[in-house]
Amino acid sequence: MNIRFDGQRALVTGAGKGIGREIALLLSQLGAYVVAVSRSREDLETLAHEIHGEVIAAELGDVQQAQNAARQAGKINLLVNNAGISIPQSFLKTTVEDFDATMAVNVRATMVISQIIAQGMIQRGYGGAIVNISSQSSHLAVAEHTAYCASKGALDQLTRVMALELGPFQIRVNAVNPTITQTPMGMMAWSDPAKSGPMKARIPLGRFAKPLDVAHAVAYLLSSDADMIHGITLPIDGGFQTH
Incomplete structure (x- = not known):
């Protein structure tokens, strides 16, 4: 396999x-x-020098x-x-405002953006991949991730419905489901060894994911090599689910 995307335009949200x-x-x-696309103009300014493409600053929680x-x-x-956010809170202390903010970015933005992009794909008649x-x-x-867990559960179901309805237009839709990933957001939520240790111990590979681990899976699912893969939620968890 030699994955290439020459001549194709890719939109990546939360790219900062x-x-x-x-x-x-x-x-x-x-x-x-x-x-x-990112809400951080500073992140986009540095990224713009590292990619072939363009950048857009937007707060995706705003429709x-x-x-x-x-x-x-x-x-x-x-x-x-x-694009996604995490506001760690226990169930009893989760506020309506933080729950709504999480759902707006993690679920609603995916729906809103995908509707527009998919409509364009359908009009052009060439299909695509999401x-x-x-x-x-x-x-x-x-624990302490009430809104985040709810939002990702909703996102998986949204993915399946998108796959069901967009498949006839040759638009493939899949999701990837990483374990804790070594990003600023991930490390903020899991910086305490007392919390992260037991989770890592349940991963047979003995480590959390790196961002590049996820990127490789995404590139494969977007590519023509994955032409018959559609509607899945792909674990990137180092074997966590073997327990």
Whole structure:
């Protein structure tokens, strides 16, 4: 296999840091023209020098900004819905405001952006590929992550419905579900060894994921090598689910 995306336009949300940045860099290295979206202008300024493409600053928790970013991105062949937030809170202390904010970015933005991008793919008649960045938290209850777990569970179901309805247009939709990943957000939530130790001990490979581990899986699912892979939620968990 020799994955290349020459001549294709890829939209990556949440591309400023962590997994999203790694995905944007990898897709650019593989020949794609990358449209990178982030709420951080500082992150985008540095990323712009490292990719072949363009950058868009947007707060995707705002519906209008999410729609504008999707339209501004132009004719997209490959979409990666990576943008996400985590506000660690126990169930009893989760606020309505933080729950709504999490769902707005982690689920609603994916729907809003995918609707616009998929409509463009359908109009052009060439199909396309979409990958949503979910989490093992979509099916594993994690203490202090009420809103995050709920949002990723919803994202998995959204992925399946998208796959069901967009498949006839030759638009493939999949999700990847990483374990804890060594990003600024991941390390913030899992910096305490007393908390991270037991989780890592349940991973047969004995480590958390690196952003590049996720980026490699995303590139494969976007590529023509994965032409018959559709509607899946792919664990990237070092064997966590073998327990």
